[in-house]
Amino acid sequence: MKKLNRRSFIKGGLATTAAAAVLKETKSEASGDFDNYPEGMGVIVDLTRCVGCRSCEAACNKEQGLPEPAVPFDDFSVFDIIHHGEKRRTDETAYTIVNRYDPPEIDHPLFRKIQCNHCNEPACLTSCFVNAYTKTPEGAVIYNASVCVGCRTCMIACPFYIPTFKYSSAFTPRIMKCIFCYDTRLKNGKPPACVEACPQEALTFGKRRDVLKIGKQRIRETPGKYVDHIYGEHEVGGTAWMYLSSVPFDKVGFDTHVPKEPIINSVKEFLAMVPMVLTIWPGLFVGFHLLATRKDKIQELEKEKELRKLKENDEKEEQV
Amino acid sequence: MQTRKKFMRTALALTTGTILFAPIHLSAMDASDAPESVTIDSMAKLYAPVEFDHLMHTEYASCEECHHHTTGVQVADPNCLRCHANTPEADEVSCVGCHAADRFDDKYLATLDDPTIYHIDKPGLKGAYHLNCIGCHVIIDGPTGCQDCHAMTEAGEKRFNTGKHAPAGGNTSGAHH
Structure with a gap:
């Protein structure tokens, strides 16, 4: 299985956003009619x-x-x-x-x-x-x-x-x-x-x-x-x-x-982005946040493990 | 008197027309056929009725300037002449005969949609009076203030917040809150 790394995640997110923008735009064009x-x-x-x-x-x-x-x-x-x-x-x-x-x-x-x-x-x-x-x-x-x-x-x-x-x-x-x-x-x-x-x-x-x-x-x-x-x-x-x-x-x-x-024609491209920002961006940025903090968590866990190991070793030495 | 005179004249015209096989519009109306004064009161609500001195106004304007093509006198406006060059005296020469007193009646508004009607832009009675009167008064320097022709009624003072119904702030003329 292909591993989802940080780079591919951002790439995917951007692609989705662009696709949504294109789709939305074709739809909003009709409102001028x-x-x-x-x-x-x-x-x-x-x-x-x-x-x-x-x-x-x-x-x-x-x-x-x-x-x-x-x-x-x-x-x-x-x-x-x-x-x-x-x-x-x-x-x-x-x-x-x-x-x-x-x-x-x-x-x-x-x-x-x-x-x-x-x-x-x-x-x-x-x-x-x-x-x-x-x-x-x-x-x-x-x-x-x-x-x-x-x-x-x-x-x-x-x-x-x-x-x-x-x-x-x-x-x-x-x-x-x-x-x-x-x-x-x-x-x-x-x-x-x-x-x-x-x-x-x-x-x-x-x-x-x-x-x-x-x-x-x-x-x-x-x-x-x-x-x-x-x-x-x-x-x-x-x-x-x-x-x-x-x-x-x-x-x-x-x-x-x-x-x-109509005034809407001058702003509809921007307006089309508003729902996209509201629906896609929260997920996207929560994802970024989780990715960014995942490494820290792993590091923390490893540190804890090492500490425990050290502690166990210390205890063993004391017993000896 | 007016009716009798008109009747006699029409009878005479009819007789002459029948005898000579000539069109009956040979006789046009003139100022002497008209009433000396007319009370315009059909819409008086915010303003009192207008006592219109018809005889006096005939000194300033000829028949067709107000009555258009209805009095048998040739109309001056070249636009009207296109169709009304030979229009005989109409049965109805009073303003309300053509200019609807209820300008916003459903039936009247429906006529605006009728492609066969040319006169889609005929003012209602109130519009016809004011457009014609003020239009001419401006040119010949006649009175143009609202109350120069008709005094404001109590209802009018209420509508315009003036006179007895003026704002409590007194005369703050020109001031902006």
Whole structure:
């Protein structure tokens, strides 16, 4: 029988690891082929229509039972707030925010509403190790506070910086983010509260594939009015909420450098290694440890034997 | 008066049309056919109804700018002209005749999925009013503030946390927590 020595053991371990990596990778490649929920709902936000009335913010606040705002929703001085060099963003008291931009190309301001974009393949969902997030067939990305451990990985994973942490209740962790009014409206076929409140129909609600058609029709039939791009059609693999703008998107606060494929595609090779590390490494390193300490044990045993022999010899000599 | 006038005119047009075998859309509507003022109250909830001075607005805009192709006056938008170059006066010229008051009704949303329908992007009633009114007011320097056209109701103050329902912190305008 071939003796299993230290070298062959390490070789075998490495081979197993490599094989597992290869197998895992071919399997995870398939996850990028998820073709979205075809009946999922969506919203197209037309920046040329928004007048910055903040009706959506007010409607969201009441629908979601969020805390009373610091200033009234008809106070437009909030558009001038700059906090740490940045405009207002979503926080634990507001799932949606409207910001004003003054692009030099045009003679009037543009307003941009932000909220969760409800990605087709959400990075928050991918990053969550307790599966607190769900992408529903209706298109919403919802969150389950009862399983959340408050690690806040989703906040780092989100390419749009949307999920926020309720720091006021740190011991019962709670992520605060737009859920497309899933519980109260979307699952019953109704649009979210912000869409219904918008007087300008700057927010157009329908099946994602239908509102995408509407967006393309607007670009085609009003030449010169829009830049020829729908933000969210392909960004991060497609989002349920999409945007039309009359100026390049980077001029109105959009991150135009996000990948055109799901965030998971950039990390899945790493993610595929995680279970491997968790399942193979413990055995592997326990093995190394046992091997490394085996010699010491043998040596100890031999030493003991020798000592005993010496003792026995001493005793014999004494008897003689 | 309005109905009678319209009836008489239609009757006359029909008669003429029958006699001459001519198309009946020869007579287009004009401002004198319209009501002097309209109360827009079908959706009033957060804001009070709007007393719309129709007669005054006819001095600023021609029929087709608001009523598109429905009044028999040729529509200005070249996009609309593609199909509506010779569209006669419609039976229904009021906004709600075409722009759904319940924009999010299941049946309405289903029409967006219908490949035979061209007008998949028709705003609902609320959207139609605001887009058309504010769109023009911005250009001709008309009033554009929410309460310039309709006063906020009690329900509105509650929704917007303003007036009687303003945050307890008082006027912390511009402050960030």
